[in-house]
Each structure stands twice: as structure tokens, then as C-alpha cells.
Amino acid sequence: MYKRTRAIAVAVGCLGTVLGAQAQTEIQWWHSMSGQLGEWVNGLAAGFNATQKDYKVVPVFKGTYPESFAAAIAAFRAGNAPHVLQVFEVGTASMMAAKGAIVPVDQVMKTAGVKFDASVYVPAVSGYYTAPNGQMLSLPFNSSTTVFHYNRDAFKAAGLDPDKPPKTWPEVVGAAARLKASGHKCPFTTSWQSWTQLESFSAWHNVEFATLRNGFNGLGTRLAITTPLHERHIENLANMSQQGLFVYKGRNNSADATFVSGECAMTTGSSALYGAVKRQTKFQGGISTLPYYPDVPGAPQNTVIGGASLWAMAGKKPEEYKAVAAFYKYLSDPQVQAKSHQETGYLPITSAAFGITEKSGFYKANPGTDVSVTQMIRKTTDKSRGIRLGNFVQIRTILDEELEQVWAGKKSAKQGLEHAKKRSDVELEKFEKATKG
Amino acid sequence: MQSKRQRMAVEKRVRFKSWWLPWALIAPQMAIILVFFFWPAAQALYYSVQQQDAFGTNVVFVGLQNFRALWADESYLASFKTTAVFSVLVAALGLTSSLLLAVMADRAIKASALYKTLLIWPYAVAPAVAGVLWLFMFAPSIGVVSYALRAAGLDWNHLLNGTHAMILIVLAAVWKQISYNFLFFLAGLQSIPKSLIEAAAIDGAGPWRRFWTVQFPLLTPTTFFLLVINIIYVFIDTFAIIDAATSGGPGKETAILVYKVFFDGFKALDLGGSAAQSVVLMVILVGLTVVQFRYVEKRVHY
Numbered sequence: 001m002y003k004r005t006r007a008i009a010v011a012v013g014c015l016g017t018v019l020g021a022q023a024q025t026e027i028q029w030w031h032s033m034s035g036q037l038g039e040w041v042n043g044l045a046a047g048f049n050a051t052q053k054d055y056k057v058v059p060v061f062k063g064t065y066p067e068s069f070a071a072a073i074a075a076f077r078a079g080n081a082p083h084v085l086q087v088f089e090v091g092t093a094s095m096m097a098a099k100g101a102i103v104p105v106d107q108v109m110k111t112a113g114v115k116f117d118a119s120v121y122v123p124a125v126s127g128y129y130t131a132p133n134g135q136m137l138s139l140p141f142n143s144s145t146t147v148f149h150y151n152r153d154a155f156k157a158a159g160l161d162p163d164k165p166p167k168t169w170p171e172v173v174g175a176a177a178r179l180k181a182s183g184h185k186c187p188f189t190t191s192w193q194s195w196t197q198l199e200s201f202s203a204w205h206n207v208e209f210a211t212l213r214n215g216f217n218g219l220g221t222r223l224a225i226t227t228p229l230h231e232r233h234i235e236n237l238a239n240m241s242q243q244g245l246f247v248y249k250g251r252n253n254s255a256d257a258t259f260v261s262g263e264c265a266m267t268t269g270s271s272a273l274y275g276a277v278k279r280q281t282k283f284q285g286g287i288s289t290l291p292y293y294p295d296v297p298g299a300p301q302n303t304v305i306g307g308a309s310l311w312a313m314a315g316k317k318p319e320e321y322k323a324v325a326a327f328y329k330y331l332s333d334p335q336v337q338a339k340s341h342q343e344t345g346y347l348p349i350t351s352a353a354f355g356i357t358e359k360s361g362f363y364k365a366n367p368g369t370d371v372s373v374t375q376m377i378r379k380t381t382d383k384s385r386g387i388r389l390g391n392f393v394q395i396r397t398i399l400d401e402e403l404e405q406v407w408a409g410k411k412s413a414k415q416g417l418e419h420a421k422k423r424s425d426v427e428l429e430k431f432e433k434a435t436k437g
Numbered sequence: 438m439q440s441k442r443q444r445m446a447v448e449k450r451v452r453f454k455s456w457w458l459p460w461a462l463i464a465p466q467m468a469i470i471l472v473f474f475f476w477p478a479a480q481a482l483y484y485s486v487q488q489q490d491a492f493g494t495n496v497v498f499v500g501l502q503n504f505r506a507l508w509a510d511e512s513y514l515a516s517f518k519t520t521a522v523f524s525v526l527v528a529a530l531g532l533t534s535s536l537l538l539a540v541m542a543d544r545a546i547k548a549s550a551l552y553k554t555l556l557i558w559p560y561a562v563a564p565a566v567a568g569v570l571w572l573f574m575f576a577p578s579i580g581v582v583s584y585a586l587r588a589a590g591l592d593w594n595h596l597l598n599g600t601h602a603m604i605l606i607v608l609a610a611v612w613k614q615i616s617y618n619f620l621f622f623l624a625g626l627q628s629i630p631k632s633l634i635e636a637a638a639i640d641g642a643g644p645w646r647r648f649w650t651v652q653f654p655l656l657t658p659t660t661f662f663l664l665v666i667n668i669i670y671v672f673i674d675t676f677a678i679i680d681a682a683t684s685g686g687p688g689k690e691t692a693i694l695v696y697k698v699f700f701d702g703f704k705a706l707d708l709g710g711s712a713a714q715s716v717v718l719m720v721i722l723v724g725l726t727v728v729q730f731r732y733v734e735k736r737v738h739y
Contacts, residue, residue, distance in 0.1 A: 066704050073491050073706060094491050094706070101492040186578075250596050251684060263578055393705045397685075401512075404687040408597040423512070430506070430707070434488045435495065 025055050025323045028082035030062045030072055032308070033142075036275060040344055048330045055323035057084075065091070065308065066393065072313070076101055081313040083324055086141060088308045090392040092129065093215065095311055096137055097390065097435045103312040103321070104137045105129075105328065111318070112325030120332075120350045124302060124376045128386040129309050132217060138309040139328050140349040142340075144272040145303045145372045146192070146200040146290055153283040154265040158182035165288035169236060172266065172291050176245035179265050186247040188240065191255040191269035192306070194399040196290070198225055199304055201233060203384035204290050206298035210428075215388040219432040223395075223421045226414075229296060235413035238406050248407045251400045270306060271372035274345035278366075287368030289375055302378045304386050307346060347372055390431025395424045478719060484712035491706040503713035512689050513697070513714075520693040523607065524671040531611040531618055531667055532660065538615070539622035540648065553623070560616035564674065568681030571609035575601075595683065599690030602683045606691050609678045614670055618663050625659035626652065657737045665729050672722055694718050 033041045045057040062068035065088035075081045087095055109116035118126055118136045129138045152162035158178045166172045176187035190196050202209035208224045215221035240246035249255035259267040260276050277285035292299040312324050337353035342362050348354040363370040402420035405411040453459050485503055489496040507513050542553055574582045583593040595601035637647045676699040685692030702711030
């Protein structure tokens with residue numbers, strides 16, 4: 001008897017879910033956030049699902065940025081792409097060029113009848129995801145920028161003032177020398193060397209990284225990194241490398257771990273490293289602005305963004321786009337954004353979210369967290385708006401390869417940058433051709 | 438010699454009365470080759486003359502331009518040399534070390550089963566995991582081996598030293614393949630009749646001499662087979678190790694041909710360029726295998 005009742009109960013329950021599933025539109029959201037950040041993403045989806053009953057967002061972790069990007073492209077070719085895809089900044093140009101594969105964010109909102117105002121976004125962020133015709137193509141989601149992290153305890157031990165971190169490159173060299181003299185094996189390192197030492201470096205000094213306004217104005221863009229300023233900086237770093245003041249710790253973000261472990265005392269990297277430094281280090285971490293050369297007019301300007309945005313993929317049902325629009329609306333809520341910003345160390349992507357965070361006293365309680373914000377929330381220039389290049393994955397790798405040769409002393413800074421430009425320009429030409437058809 | 442070969446060929450030939458039975462018997466094998474080799478190979482050829490954006494929404498026929506771009510790229514040409522160095526090192530080291538292990542396992546009496554099992558284990562490890570494993574031991578600041586090397590006065594840094602990086606991936610690739618080689622060598626050794634070795638021993642040949650004059654010549658078919666397989670392994674299968682351990686760096690000093698195929702195709706999403714490279718790789722492999730069968734096989738005693 002008991003068994004039978006249970007069976008009926010289960011059957012009724014199933015029926016209920018089936019009916020419920022029919023009424024509810026489900027959308028797939030592929031992302032690349034693992035660990036702590038993965039929980040943050042799941043929390044956002046759960047938060048949205050709890051606010052209404054018509055739509056359900058299902059977040060799916062698909063590996064690192066390049067992995068989920070490749071997986072989504074394969075899925076698109078096979079006709080089963082996700083509804084929403086998180087794409088890193090390096091993939092932006094490829095997504096923009098893929099006209100038939102994506103639906104611009106303002107179009108998603110307009111057809112769903114949801115009000116959308118692109119001007120609430122921080123210009124440096126929204127500008128990055130806006131096409132030359134002024135149309136915003138993707139929704140800014142997790143944006144970070146390059147900052148300078150330093151170990152306050154190591155500074156104290158070396159007799160440096162932890163409240164006065166080096167602001168300029170000559171000061172970095174001086175601090176590194178002091179740290180080395182105090183017995184530090186790795187005074188300075190860097191993550192994402194192309195992003196920090198060339199891309200952000202260029203914007204920070206208000207010079208172009210690539211022609212045609214860093215690729216914003218057309219596919220005919222070519223690298224512009226063979227200027228005396230770029231050469232001077234790379235040569236400076238190469239000298240530091242020879243003297244053991246700068247220790248190369250590998251590509252991508254592999255240097256992050258050496259800073260968190262305390263092995264390296266200073267690093268340039270993503271502002272999103274803040275979370276790990278706060279939770280996992282045994283020392284007190286500090287954040288400062290990216291160093292610059294004080295004799296360069298216009299420096300410091302602003303830094304360029306990294307991180308990712310959300311893209312709506314083409315070929316879905318109208319009802320599903322309504323779900324996407326509702327989800328986008330939820331994500332654009334200032335309260336939701338302010339919470340995300342404080343939790344993760346990513347930038348507040350709207351001015352309102354910044355305002356809320358400032359009012360709550362978060363920046364005062366957590367010194368240094370406002371550095372990335374003040375670096376970014378500025379008026380941008382045509383040279384500093386951001387960098388948008390095709391085949392950027394290859395170009396980043398080429399820059400990694402050439403810079404490694406420079407750090408190892410096999411090439412001079414001039415040679416390395418010239419070779420990097422020559423090889424990258426081939427990739428840019430290739431992209432131009434493939435996209436124009 | 439010639440007549441002996443012919444005679445053997447005659448003896449080996451089997452005659453079928455029905456015309457369709459032989460075809461039916463090879464059909465499953467042919468089907469597998471068609472689906473898993475000829476079809477993808479044709480696909481690669483087709484892609485190699487195109488240039489397309491990542492999503493496949495814009496496909497242009499470009500003729501041989503992808504190939505021309507490869508020849509114009511100095512770093513691509515340099516990777517031929519890297520590949521040659523890497524493959525010779527991995528094949529030579531892998532074959533000799535596993536032969537040595539097999540000879541010792543063949544002789545061991547006590548606990549030989551345990552010894553063999555342990556030696557076979559690495560084969561179950563995925564290449565990417567093997568790469569990470571070795572990377573961990575050699576990590577410049579935290580690795581066990583690099584710590585020992587530093588204590589011995591050698592500053593290990595495969596992040597900037599190309600030779601160090603090459604040593605790292607050679608070790609990982611050899612280690613990964615040792616089990617496979619070991620299995621075949623051991624089987625080969627155990628199929629050599631004991632009477633031959635005993636006869637040599639009675640004639641006064643020491644272990645070293647017995648190995649070189651009796652065992653090794655009888656092992657040549659196995660060695661030849663393994664040489665072919667190892668070369669193919671190095672050319673095709675090692676990209677995951679390299680991706681995990683060095684990503685082709687420093688510079689391009691460990692970027693072998695197949696790594697670039699993998700990188701351009703799967704990370705950079707340049708299907709045309711990647712397909713062109715895999716066609717080149719295919720041609721090289723077919724050429725190498727033909728050379729091996731034509732020239733090296735002549736020295737093999739079956």
C-alpha cells in the first residue's frame with residue numbers, strides 16, 4: 001500500500017515537473033569561471049531564477065576561456081550553440097566579425113521590449129564592446145584591469161615604506177634593488193606580459209599599441225610597438241632580468257601563484273588577483289596603480305580592460321531571447337553589480353554600482369580596491385579606449401615568444417619587438433582577408 | 438637470399454576459393470581505415486585550401502595560399518629542426534631505455550610480475566597528465582628535481598632556457614612511451630627459444646655477447662616495428678605533453694610541428710592554416726614510413 005502511494009506521488013510529481021518545464025523557458029549559459037568565481041556565477045543564476053518563474057538560466061562551466069570559446073564555436077557549427085556565452089576580451093574581435101553567429105545586445109533587448117541604456121556603463125568598459133557604428137554588441141560582465149600588486153611585509157623587511165609603493169618604473173627598479181639586497185630572490189615579476197607590459201602600458205602612456213586606434217577603426221590595423229618608448233620599456237625590463245630584479249615566471253597568469261605564495265614581492269597583473277591575495281596569502285598585500293615613465297607627456301592615462309563579456313548566440317527561438325533579455329536586465333541591476341564587484345575584485349561596470357560601493361564604505365574598509373576603478377573610470381582617448389585585434393590569441397603567443405627571447409638575452413629589445421611586429425602583422429593580414437572575404 | 442624470400446612468400450600465401458570471402462574479411466578493417474583515416478585526411482585536404490573565420494560563416498577558397506604562408510614563416514621552418522631533434526632523442530632514448538628494462542625484466546626471477554606491472558603503469562597516464570607531472574618535478578621554484586639540481590649548482594630554468602625545456606619534454610615523452618616499448622620488447626625476448634641462448638652459453642658466450650649476437654638480431658622485427666610506432670608517436674601524439682609542460686616555449690624552442698597544428702587549430706581557431714600544417718605533417722609521416730619500410734626493413738631478420 002505504502003509503495004503504491006509512493007509510486008503515485010512520484011508519478012504526480014513527475015507530471016508536475018514536466019508541466020512546469022513546459023511553461024518555463026530554459027537557457028544555457030556557458031562560462032569559464034572556476035572555484036570561487038564559479039560559485040559567484042552559480043549564485044547569479046540562482047538569484048535570477050529565484051526572482052521570477054518564466055525563465056530558468058542554467059550555468060555550465062566549459063573550461064578555461066579559450067576552451068569554452070572553442071567548444072562554443074564547435075557547438076555553433078554543429079547547430080547547438082548555447083544561448084549565452086562568456087567570451088574573454090581576446091576573442092572579442094572574432095565574435096564581432098562573426099556577424100551571422102551572434103545577436104547584438106541592444107537588438108536582444110529591443111525585440112524583447114526591455115529598456116536598455118548603454119550609457120550607464122563605464123565608458124572604458126562599454127566602449128570595448130561597441131562596434132564602430134555605435135552599436136553595443138555584448139553585455140559587459142566581468143571586467144578587470146592591470147594593476148600593481150606588492151607585498152607590504154616584504155617592503156617593511158627591505159626597509160621600504162609600504163604606504164609609498166613605487167609609482168614609476170625608475171622607482172620600481174629602485175625598490176627591486178632594495179628587495180634584492182634584503183635577500184629577496186624574486187623582487188619583481190609579471191603576469192600576462194603582453195597585456196600588462198605592452199597593451200596596458202601603451203594606453204597608460206597614451207600611445208597606440210596598434211594602428212587605426214588599436215583596431216577599433218578597421219581591420220587594416222597593424223602593431224605599433226616598435227616605438228622608442230616601447231623599446232625603452234622592454235629594454236629596461238630586460239636589464240632588470242639580467243640583474244635578477246625581474247624574474248620571469250611564465251606565460252598567462254602563472255606568475256600570480258608566485259606572488260600569492262610570497263616568492264615574488266611585486267607583480268603586475270589582473271585586478272581580479274585581489275580576491276586570492278586577500279584570502280590565501282600569509283602576508284599583507286597592497287595594490288597600487290600601474291607604474292609609468294614620468295617624462296612621457298600624457299602619462300598616466302588609463303589602463304585597458306581584460307576579462308569577459310556575455311554574447312547572445314544566433315539562431316534561437318524568440319521566447320528564448322526574451323529569457324536572455326530578462327537575465328541581462330537582472331545582471332545590469334546596480335545592486336547585483338555592486339555585490340559582484342565587492343565579492344570578486346572585478347570592476348564595477350556601471351557608474352551606479354561604483355557609487356553604491358563607495359557609499360557603503362567598502363573602499364575605505366578594503367584599501368587598494370579602488371585602484372583599478374580610478375585607473376579605469378576616466379575619460380578615455382582614442383589611443384587608450386582599448387585594443388581589439390583579430391587573431392589576438394596568436395598575437396599574444398607571438399609576443400610571449402619574442403619577449404621570452406628578450407628576457408633570456410637572446411634578442412635585444414629592438415629585435416624582439418620588430419620580430420613580434422612582423423609576425424603579428426602577418427596574423428592581422430590573415431584575419432583581415434578571412435573576414436572581408 | 439632472393440629465392441629464400443620468394444619461397445617464404447609462397448608458403449605464407451593462403452588461397453581462397455570464393456572471390457568475395459577475402460573482401461568480406463578485410464571489410465571491417467577497411468571500414469575503420471576509411472572512417473578514421475581517409476575521411477579525416479580528405480577533410481584536412483579540403484580545409485587546407487580554404488580560409489575561414491572561426492564560426493565557418495565566411496569561407497573563402499584560397500588555393501595554396503595557406504601553404505605559401507607556411508613556407509614564408511621562418512618559425513615554421515625552424516620547427517622542422519626542433520621536431521627532428523625531439524623525435525630522434527625520444528625515439529633513441531625511449532627504445533634503448535625500454536630495451537634495457539625489458540632485458541632486466543626478462544632475467545629477473547623474484548617479483549618479476551610486480552616489476553612488470555609497475556613498468557606498464559605509465560601507459561595508463563594521459564599525455565597531458567604526464568606533462569604536468571614532469572613539469573611539477575622540474576618547476577623552477579618548487580620542483581623536487583630543480584631543487585636538487587640547484588643544490589648541485591645547476592640553475593634549472595626551463596622557462597627561459599631552451600635546452601632545459603627540451604630536456605623536460607623529452608623526459609616526459611620518453612617516460613610516457615617506455616611502457617609500450619617495454620611490453621613489446623619483453624614479448625619479443627620471451628619468444629626467443631631458450632635453447633638458442635643456452636647453446637650460445639655452452640659455447641662460452643657471456644651475457645653481453647649473447648645479447649648482441651643472439652637476442653638482439655632476433656629482436657630486430659620488434660625493434661623495427663617499435664621504431665615506426667615511436668616516430669609516429671612523437672610526430673602525432675606528443676602535443677598534449679608539450680602544451681602542459683612548456684606551451685612550445687621558451688620562444689618557439691619546443692614548438693614541434695604537431696604542437697603548432699594543435700595550437701593553430703584548437704586554440705587559435707585558424708582551421709585553414711592548421712589543416713595545411715596537418716597535410717604537411719601527413720606527407721612527412723607517409724614519407725618517413727615508406728623510407729623506413731624500404732631501407733631499414735632490409736636489415737630486419739624475420
